[in-house]
Structures are given as structure tokens and as C-alpha cells.
Amino acid sequence: AQSVTQLDSQVPVFEEAPVELRCNYSSSVSVYLFWYVQYPNQGLQLLLKYLSGSTLVKGINGFEAEFNKSQTSFHLRKPSVHISDTAEYFCAVSRSSGNTPLVFGKGTRLSVIA
């Protein structure tokens, strides 16, 4: 079975500073990886996904993530955050065979400070 660990439950960062949200996964088979964002009182929205190909994946709102198979990581980065990036971020994994649902991490709350 797959599992996801988001190492930080909360990350405070100043506006215009860079940020990295960490995600590690566990799986005995090849995987797909996802990052979702949840703004207050909303559902989860897909930020980016890794299915195959280039290990550096670019998503919406200036976010990117890098798939590192040897370290079983999929960390999310943004070079300069805005107040509007304040939200909860979820990492998720699924088997690349595609026949099992996504497994979500517990989330990281990003707070951007003016």
C-alpha cells in the first residue's frame, strides 16, 4: 500500500520569500504524485501532478515540484510567495497502474506573513 508523509504541519513564511513544502511517499510500485491546495471554505484544487516524464513539474500559481525517486520525495516549491498563497496544501500518491484511489497526506498549512 502507498503512504504519504508531509513533514511539516505548519509553515510560516514572509511575503516574497521562497518556500518549500516537503512530501515523502512510500510505495513498492511505481506511482503518480499530486499536490492539491485548499483555500478556506473550499474544496481541494489540483496544483500539479507527476505521471511520467520530466521529474520537474510546473503547476498553477507559480508552484513547481520535483520528483526524486531515490529519495522518494515530491517537494513543492515556490520562489516568491504572496499573501494569497495562504492555504492548506496536500500531497497525494497513487499507483501508476491507476486502479486504486489517491492516498492523501495530512496537509501542511502555509501562512504567508505580510
Place this chain on the structure above:
Amino acid sequence: DAGVIQSPRHEVTEMGQEVTLRCKPISGHDYLFWYRQTMMRGLELLIYFNNNVPIDDSGMPEDRFSAKMPNASFSTLKIQPSEPRDSAVYFCASSLEPGQPQHFGDGTRLSIL
């Protein structure tokens, strides 16, 4: 393009009452998922359907919870009788395949008094 639509957005009711949450998935999506989100337990998968058939309901907490999908465009999650510990945000999501990106509704915030 209409996304996943959930109703109601908010529900406040007294314990012991029956609660029905509704979901309309994205047209053409064969998979539908129900999740529960709380501060303590995070995001939990309750049950998911493929082509209207329940595939895995191992996440349903108790017999008080039941879910149905009578057709490809509608699903319900019922709690009967409801208890205060059922208070949470309930999300519905749909996807083309279970391991592919899921599209979430805006959720139903349920408060059981």
C-alpha cells in the same frame, strides 16, 4: 464546465436526526468518492463508486453511515441517526479513473448539535 456540485453547503441539525448530503459528479467521470475532513483526523476516504457500484466502503465509520449512487449523475451520503462526533466537512470528488486527478466539490459543512 460545471464542476462537482454538492448540497447543501451548510447543515446544522440536532443529534438523532437523519442527514442527507448530495453530490453531482462531473459528467463522464466514472468514479465518485466521499471524504470526511476534520481537524483531528484530516482527510478520510469513506467510500468510492465505479459506474454507480460501491467498490470500497471500508472507510465508512459505522452502520449509521450509508451511501448510494442511483445513477451516474447523483450520489447521496446519509447519516442516521446523527451524532455530534459526525460534525465535519464532507467532500465529494470525481475522476475518470481512481488513480487519476480527482475533482472536488466545495464540501458540506455539517454541524450536529
